[in-house]
Each structure stands twice: as structure tokens, then as C-alpha cells.
Amino acid sequence: MTLRTLLGAAAPATVAAFLGGCVVGPDYAGAPDAAPRATTGAPFVRAATVRTAVPVDPPARWWIALRDPVLSNLVEEALASSTNIQIASARLRQSRAMLGQRTADLAPSISANTFALNNQLPVRDFVGSGLGAGASGATVPKSLNIDLYNASFDATWEIDIFGGKQRAIEQAAAQGEAAEAALADAQVQVAAEVAQAYVTLRGAQRRLALTQRAAGLQRQAVRLSEQRLGGGAASSLDVERLRTQFETTASQAPAFQAQIDQSLNQIAVLITREPGAVDDLLKPPRAVPMPPRVVAIGDPAAMIRRRPDIRRAERELAAANAQIGQSVARLFPRVNLIGNAGWVSPNIGSIGSLAASTYNLGPTLSWSILDFGRTLAQIRQSEAGTDVALAQYEQAVLQAMQDAETSLSRYGNQRATVARLARANASAGRASMLTDQRNDAGTISTIDVLDVERQRLQAEQSLAQAQAEYTNAYVALQKSLGLGWGLGPERVALVE
Numbered sequence: 156m157t158l159r160t161l162l163g164a165a166a167p168a169t170v171a172a173f174l175g176g177c178v179v180g181p182d183y184a185g186a187p188d189a190a191p192r193a194t195t196g197a198p199f200v201r202a203a204t205v206r207t208a209v210p211v212d213p214p215a216r217w218w219i220a221l222r223d224p225v226l227s228n229l230v231e232e233a234l235a236s237s238t239n240i241q242i243a244s245a246r247l248r249q250s251r252a253m254l255g256q257r258t259a260d261l262a263p264s265i266s267a268n269t270f271a272l273n274n275q276l277p278v279r280d281f282v283g284s285g286l287g288a289g290a291s292g293a294t295v296p297k298s299l300n301i302d303l304y305n306a307s308f309d310a311t312w313e314i315d316i317f318g319g320k321q322r323a324i325e326q327a328a329a330q331g332e333a334a335e336a337a338l339a340d341a342q343v344q345v346a347a348e349v350a351q352a353y354v355t356l357r358g359a360q361r362r363l364a365l366t367q368r369a370a371g372l373q374r375q376a377v378r379l380s381e382q383r384l385g386g387g388a389a390s391s392l393d394v395e396r397l398r399t400q401f402e403t404t405a406s407q408a409p410a411f412q413a414q415i416d417q418s419l420n421q422i423a424v425l426i427t428r429e430p431g432a433v434d435d436l437l438k439p440p441r442a443v444p445m446p447p448r449v450v451a452i453g454d455p456a457a458m459i460r461r462r463p464d465i466r467r468a469e470r471e472l473a474a475a476n477a478q479i480g481q482s483v484a485r486l487f488p489r490v491n492l493i494g495n496a497g498w499v500s501p502n503i504g505s506i507g508s509l510a511a512s513t514y515n516l517g518p519t520l521s522w523s524i525l526d527f528g529r530t531l532a533q534i535r536q537s538e539a540g541t542d543v544a545l546a547q548y549e550q551a552v553l554q555a556m557q558d559a560e561t562s563l564s565r566y567g568n569q570r571a572t573v574a575r576l577a578r579a580n581a582s583a584g585r586a587s588m589l590t591d592q593r594n595d596a597g598t599i600s601t602i603d604v605l606d607v608e609r610q611r612l613q614a615e616q617s618l619a620q621a622q623a624e625y626t627n628a629y630v631a632l633q634k635s636l637g638l639g640w641g642l643g644p645e646r647v648a649l650v651e
Contacts (some may be wrong), residue, residue, distance in 0.1 A: 178318025179487070180480020183325075186469045187545070189552035193455030201560045204567030205450060213451040215641060217633040218350055221444035221626070225436070229426060230349045234639075236427040237345045243338040250331035257327040260320050263312035263492075271503070272303040306506050307497025307513075314492060319484030326477035329470045336467035339640035343463060346639035349425050350630045353437075356418035358623025360440040362616060363411035366404060369612040373401035376605040383602075397602075400609075443622050446629035450566075452636060458559055459552060462637030468544070468551040475544035479537040485530045488522035555635070562635040566628040573625045576618040583614035 188194055202208050214220070218230050234240065277299075315321060377397045383389035419437060420430040459465055493515075500511035523530070590607040593599040633639070 177316075178321050178480065179483040180318070180322055181476060183473045183476045186472055186548055189549040190455065190459065190556055193459060193556060196454060196456055198454055199452065199560060199563055201563040201567070202452060204564050205452070205570070206567070207449045208452045208563070208567075209449055210454055211451045212453045212457060213633070213636055213638055215638055217638050218346065220447045221350075221629075223353075223441070223444035225441065226350060226353050226444060229353060229422060229433075230346050232426045233345050233349045234342055237341075237425060238427055239345055240338065240341050243334070243341040247331070247334040247338050250327070250334040254324070254327040254331050257320070257324045260313075260323065261315060263310050265308060265310045267306075267308050268497075269306040270304075272305075274301045274303065275299070302501050302503075303499070304501070304503045304506055305497060305499050307495055307499075310492075310494045312492045314490045316490055317484045317487045319481050322477045322480030322484065326474045326481065329474035329477060333467045333470035333474065336463040336470060339463035340467060342640040343634060343637060345425060347630050347634035349422060351627050352418045352421045352425065354443060354623055354626045354630065356415060356422070356437060357441055357443045358619060359411045359414040359418065361443060361619045361623075363408060363415065364440060365612055365616045365619060366407045366411060369609055369616070370401060370405040370408065372605050372608055372612070373397065373404055376602055376609075377401050379602055379605070443619070443626055445622065446566075446626055450629070450632070452563070452632070455556060455559070458636050459555065462555050463640060464637075465548075465551050465555055468548040472541070472544040472548045475537070475541040479534065479541060482530065482534040482537040485523070485533065486527065488520050491519045491521070493517065493519060555637075558635040559632075562628070562632040566625075566632045569621070569625045569628045573618070573621045576614070576621045580611075580614045580618045583611040587611045 198210055199208075202210070216227075218227055221227075313320075377394065380389050380394045380397050384391060384394050419434055422437065423430050423432045426433070453461075495516075496512070496514040498506045498508070498511040499513055500506055500508075505511040587607050590599060590604050594601065594604045
């Protein structure tokens with residue numbers, strides 16, 4: 156596009172803008188429908204995996220359904236003090252301050268100035284060729300002193316004829332709402348991280364206890380086998396086989412202890428405390444909290460409206476769209492209204508009097524005609540940035556749908572796994588009871604009894620692991636549904 160074409164295109168728009176005013180650039184039409192099936196009210200595809208899921212809106216404080224007061228207190232404390240939430244809250248305040256600045260840009264800029272000057276001016280001799288003497292013989296001073304006093308008010312007001320500043324306000328407002336959504340997303344993340352760390356802790360504590368118990372039984376079996384070896388009733392192979400089982404089982408205990416320590420440290424930091432600060436509270440073992448029998452999941456449309464990350468992506472799209480208008484506004488002239496009012500006098504006593512008053516008022520117009528190539532490049536950059544934000548919004552919606560559907564499937568299948576392992580554990584318990592009866596009757600050896608008990612503990616170990624994974628799957632499901640933010644008046648302080 157040539158300069159002549161640009162000027163020809165811009166001139167009519169400039170005249171129209173002067174006459175009636177306008178806001179250049181595309182108006183934001185809202186985000187596209189990135190998941191048409193979901194927004195029509197269709198249920199989750201994987202909802203059938205969870206037979207006890209109901210399509211009603213889930214509660215925000217989903218952790219209360221786990222019925223563990225220690226966990227509930229930890230989550231609430233983390234929401235009130237987490238550094239991640241503090242960071243997001245500070246960024247929200249930054250965004251709101253930026254909106255205030257952009258709004259203030261619409262108002263005139265007024266400044267006050269004052270000065271006092273003492274000017275010393277040289278004076279030339281004007282008497283013939285004599286130096287320093289006048290016609291009467293008087294000496295003429297070599298310099299002249301003049302005092303000047305000034306007090307004034309200056310005002311500058313850029314008239315937003317083409318709406319560039321309005322677009323800047325629109326962008327700042329959208330960015331502020333995106334920061335608010337980021338704060339809500341931080342709350343969702345923190346609540347889920349605390350719960351998952353807590354469940355992992357309780358699961359590791361349970362598995363450590365079972366491992367230590369199983370290792371104790373296997374150590375006892377090794378000793379009995381060694382006694383039988385001494386009596387010629389067992390072989391060295393039997394002893395080594397039992398010793399291998401014992402060492403293998405005992406080797407698992409340090410890993411569980413490390414997982415316990417890691418979870419304790421993670422929970423402490425999540426509630427803004429030093430590692431070790433919650434050890435006394437959480438080291439006493441407790442059972443893994445189990446999910447409720449019925450789980451409310453709502454529908455995909457409600458999930459899309461609720462998830463803060465989707466809201467954030469949509470607001471960032473709106474902000475990128477407003478940036479186009481700011482770039483387009485640079486194609487047109489800038490009109491400023493400038494004014495000055497004050498007093499100027501060689502006598503300080505005259506400052507404030509009508510005789511010494513002075514003022515200037517008038518418009519100025521500036522137009523960077525030779526920068527059109529640079530401005531057009533900026534417009535193309537803004538348009539490309541909007542395309543990026545649009546793709547990111549669509550990606551956020553689809554990833555949220557994937558997250559929710561995958562979490563539903565994992566939760567439903569893990570529930571089935573726990574049910575099967577519970578039946579296996581019950582069967583192992585009955586086998587252990589029958590073995591004890593045969594041992595009392597003298598029809599089975601003690602080593603066989605210990606082996607059956609080891610198998611029972613192994614079944615219980617598998618069940619404990621599955622239960623922890625089941626509850627963590629429940630937590631992941633709540634997180635995927637976008638729950639854990641907007642919890643009432645007690646959270647208002649976080650966003651002020």
C-alpha cells in the first residue's frame with residue numbers, strides 16, 4: 156500500500172472522526188464455541204463410567220465430602236495463606252492499578268510551575284569614544300539587573316477522537332479480569348495440591364505400617380526355618396528363599412518413609428510454613444479419607460463456565476482484540492488541547508493581580524505520516540496476537556474437556572479396582588482365619604501359617620495403595636471440574 160493510498164483512505168475517516176468521534180478497530184464479539192456438543196447441555200461422555208455420578212452442580216468445598224477435619228483445616232489454611240495465591244492476588248492488584256491508570260489517561264494533565272529569575276544584561280557605552288562616561292560625565296553601569304517572577308498552571312488534554320485510549324481501557328479491564336481468573340485458578344490448584352499431598356501421606360503411612368508388619372512376619376519365618384534347618388527338617392534353599400522375601404519386603408520401608416517426609420514437607424510449604432512445622436500434627440497415622448458414595452459432576456457446559464483457566468483465556472482473547480484498536484488508532488492524527496494560565500511580573504507583589512495575568516489556549520495536531528509502514532506492521536502484529544489468543548482459548552476449552560473426561564474415566568475405573576481388591580482382601584482374611592483353625596488343630600505348620608498371613612498383608616497392601624489412588628482420582632476429578640474457588644466473603648480479602 157502506497158503513502159498516497161494510505162492518506163486517501165485515512166483522510167475521510169479523519170474528517171468523520173472529527174465530526175462525530177469513533178472508536179477504531181474491531182469490536183469484541185465474544186469467544187467462539189470451541190465445544191459445540193458440550194455447550195448444548197449434553198452430558199459428559201465418560202459419565203457412565205461412574206455409576207454413582209449425578210448431573211447436579213457440585214459444591215465448591217468438595218473436600219468436606221471426604222469427612223476428614225484435619226484435611227479440611229489444611230485446605231482452608233492453604234487458601235488463606237499460600238504464597239501462590241498471594242502472588243496471584245498481587246498481580247490482580249497490579250492489573251487493577253493499570254486499569255486506573257488507563258482510565259486516568261482520558262483526563263487532562265495539569266501541572267503547576269513557578270520560578271524567580273534574576274537576569275544580568277551587559278550595557279554598551281554610548282558616549283563617543285569615551286569609556287565609562289556619559290555626556291554629563293556620569294559613569295554608565297556595565298550591566299543591568301532585571302528580576303522576573305512567574306507562577307502558572309499548564310494543562311494538556313489529548314482528545315480521544317479515534318478511541319485509542321478507550322481501547323486501552325478495554326484492554327486493561329480484560330487483563331484485570333484475566334488476573335482475577337488466574338487468582339481463582341491458583342485457589343483451585345492449591346486446594347487440589349494440599350488434598351493430594353495429604354492423601355499420599357496417609358496412604359504411605361498405611362503402607363509403611365503394613366510393610367513393617369509383613370517384614371516382621373517374614374523375619375519370624377526365617378528364624379523358624381533356620382531352626383528347622385538345624386534339626387534337619389528344612390533345606391538351605393528354603394532358608395535362603397525366605398530370607399530373600401524378608402529382605403525384599405524390608406527394602407520397601409525406606410521408600411515409604413521418604414514419601415512420608417516429602418508429603419509432610421510439601422504440605423508445610425503449601426500452608427506457608429517451614430518443613431517440619433506440621434510433623435507433630437500429621438505424623439500420627441490416620442486412615443485414607445474415602446470419597447462419598449454419590450459424586451455430583453454437573454455437565455460440560457457448567458464446567459466450561461466455571462473453570463477459571465477457560466475464563467482467563469477468554470479474557471486474554473478480549474484484551475488481544477482491544478490491542479488491535481490501539482494499533483489502528485496510530486494511523487490517525489493526535490489532537491491535543493493545551494492551555495496555560497498564570498502571572499508574569501518583574502515585581503513579586505504583582506503576582507496574582509489581573510494586570511500581570513497571562514494565558515494561552517489552543518489545539519495542536521500531530522500526525523506521523525511517515526510512520527505508516529511501521530504502524531501497519533504493528534497492526535499486523537496485533538492481529539496475529541489475537542489469532543494466538545483465539546487458538547489458546549480453543550485449546551484451553553478442549554484440554555479442559557479432555558481433563559474432565561479422563562478424570563471421570565480414571566475415577567470410575569479406580570473405584571471398580573478398589574471394589575475388587577476389597578473382595579480379594581476379604582478372601583485373604585477368611586483364608587487366614589481358616590489357616591489359624593488348622594494350625595490350632597495341628598494339621599498345618601507355623602511356617603505355612605506365616606506364609607498365608609504374608610499373603611493377607613500383601614492383599615491389604617494392594618488395597619491400601621488402590622484406596623489412596625482412588626481418593627487422589629476423586630481430587631483430580633474435582634480439580635478438573637474447576638472447583639475450589641469463589642468461596643464466599645472470607646475469600647474477598649484475597650482479591651481486594
